[in-house]
Amino acid sequence: MDKAQHTYDGGCTCRQVRYRMTSRPLIVHCCHCRWCQRESGTAFALNAVIESDRVRLLQGEVVVIDTPSNSGKGQRIARCPKCLVAVWSNYGGAGDAMRFIRVGTLDEPGALPPDIHIYTTSKQPWFTLPPGTPAVAEFYKGAEVWSKESRERWAAQQAKQSPAARAPGPSPKE
Ligand SMILES: [Zn+2]
Numbered sequence: 001m002d003k004a005q006h007t008y009d010g011g012c013t014c015r016q017v018r019y020r021m022t023s024r025p026l027i028v029h030c031c032h033c034r035w036c037q038r039e040s041g042t043a044f045a046l047n048a049v050i051e052s053d054r055v056r057l058l059q060g061e062v063v064v065i066d067t068p069s070n071s072g073k074g075q076r077i078a079r080c081p082k083c084l085v086a087v088w089s090n091y092g093g094a095g096d097a098m099r100f101i102r103v104g105t106l107d108e109p110g111a112l113p114p115d116i117h118i119y120t121t122s123k124q125p126w127f128t129l130p131p132g133t134p135a136v137a138e139f140y141k142g143a144e145v146w147s148k149e150s151r152e153r154w155a156a157q158q159a160k161q162s163p164a165a166r167a168p169g170p171s172p173k174e
């Protein structure tokens with residue numbers, strides 16, 4: 001199967017919410033910021049950034065909780081209404097057009113390893129950054145990191161949004 005056409009299914013712990021990513025994401029962030037550490041209760045967050053219309057709910061509904069975020073613009077975390085596991089976020093900086101899928105909720109989370117490590121200034125000291133994967137102290141410029149295909153997909157998705165909802169991308173920041 002063409003890799004780009006691959007789909008990825010995931011869901012919450014109680015299995016009330018099930019979803020499908022209908023293609024590969026634009027990029028996978030491994031975020032070492034304190035906010036992600038606190039929200040996950042662990043050392044970092046793994047977020048697969050993908051167009052919202054490439055995420056389909058297969059089963060159940062999500063509740064969306066407004067939550068503060070690092071950028072100050074806030075994030076909307078989609079959770080299972082029963083077990084409250086977070087399955088994705090929309091961040092203020094990237095608008096509603098993009099979802100940040102929590103990679104750990106996928107049935108096969110190992111299928112989407114990080115493309116880049118971000119906010120490594122606050123990484124936990126025992127974590128050694130793997131050689132060969134880009135890493136930045138804080139955030140990055142999309143044009144310098146994203147593939148051409150991802151930049152084109154981002155631009156196409158932004159063009160579908162109302163002017164007020166467009167993000168100053170391509171750099172989907174938390
Ligand atoms: Zn659940």
Ligand SMILES: [Zn+2]
Nearest residue numbers: 031032033036
């Ligand atoms: Zn973070």
